[in-house]
Amino acid sequence: MCLIAFAWNVHPRWRLLLAGNRDEFHARPSAPLARWDDAPIIGGRDLEAGGTWLGVTDAARCCVVTNVRDPRDPQIGSSRGLLATDYLTGRADAASHAQQLLRAAANYRPFNLLTFDAQAAFYLGNRPEAGAQSVTPGVHGLSNADFNTPWPKTRILMQRLRDWIDAGGDTDFAPLFEALADEQVAPDAQLPDTGVGLERERWLSSAFIHGEQYGTRASTVVAIGHDGGGVIVERRFGPLGRLVGESLLRFGDLPSP
Template sequence: MCIAAWAWECHPARGLLLLFNRDEYLSRPTQPAQWWAAGEDSKEILGGRDELGGGTWMGCTRDGKLAFLTNVREPDSIIGAKTRGQLPVRFLQGSHSPLEYATEIAKEADRYNGFNLILADVNSGTMVYISNRPGGDPVIQTVAPGLHVLSNGAIDSPWPKALRLGQSFKKYLETNDDSEASLKQMVEELMMDTIKPDRSMVPDTGVDPEWEYKLSSIFIDTAKGQARYGTRSMVALASKSDGEVTFYERYLENSSWKENMIQFQMENAQQDLRGTSE
């Protein structure tokens, strides 16, 4: 279901600082973050990849585009709906601006199950939010500079887990210095938080209240029937004003947590990447 927090155009050293947790069934085949393209002539995307649907939940490109996606929690799903993971891919590999793409997606939004989608062009300083829930016309809005949180309701909805992450993110930025090493620290301190709110504070989305409660922490580790469900990967992404981007990922592979750190220059596609994995 996923949760994200980010500082947009308001950090003294970073144009964008993003934290993102992806929640999914552990049995769903997934590739960790790397450079990949959907086709031979497609622009490369840096991000994880869902092997089942072929899309991604979060990705960026060398020319400054970024997109990430969360599902909207709802009791019923559309049978035969289009895969939501293609929504970020189409933006990242296309030529539309965030607003142009959001306007195009709005025309077909009813073909998807509930989604929240953030689209950004870091170079132009433009960020747009689009959601197809609740029903009716899709919501499209420009995201203002500042700190924001997105879980499985609308952007900046006061869900307990969103409020908790937003508060801890704000406090962390106020009390810690800016460094690449801090990306890993932020993930460990903020995105692995398993604290759940009081049951009375859990939002009523129409799904089973017990399931909603199990999903009410920032980091999730639970089960639905015999299937394990939880946080599969955590990402911290930071872009500097000079175009340098650092992408840190902590991901689950065969019951073990691994790390991935990739850096690239956003303004120069020819510059060599510096990456390490373990």
């Protein structure tokens, strides 16, 4: 993933509400949202490295990973996508997993990781050094920088999520997908300097990245209830933002409407 906003223990129905975009090269092979045949994971799948960028389980666990944007940092180490699959298929709770991963975090390519279970949520990262912190109740954001770094698109998506919650949003996720589809470019004065040049910073500053070779591949909303039931919805896009599919899966104990 490259842009995430989530609400942890804020909504009266949903323990976790998460909205995010995955930006990637369109040529990189990926499988759409599905229940995996070989693991208890519900999510999309990177067919090149075998992992996932976002997944959930019927035990109401969720995990999402982003890269860290720094062209000066060599992309050396194990695939980031394996971090998510390892957590989702493992038995350790979020707190225990965080302590265990700290010891091995330096072995992976630059990453940000969010883990959720029924009791706790954690942020973990390995740049500039390995670190972990418990997530407090509230609305938070993550992109290709440190946790809650106030990049314009992150701040805007967090506010759109707050607005949806304040307006009584429950199962109509259309406003969240509209927020994820925002192609507004941030003013130059608000752009971060991540070493990719001004033109590319502008292009990457919108929530939805529109491109022929690289861009937003998937927009996803996850909602996990305090009762353990949940729903995950994925919209998939091809080159130049063309919608190519949408999937919705229920998991846990959530009854059908």
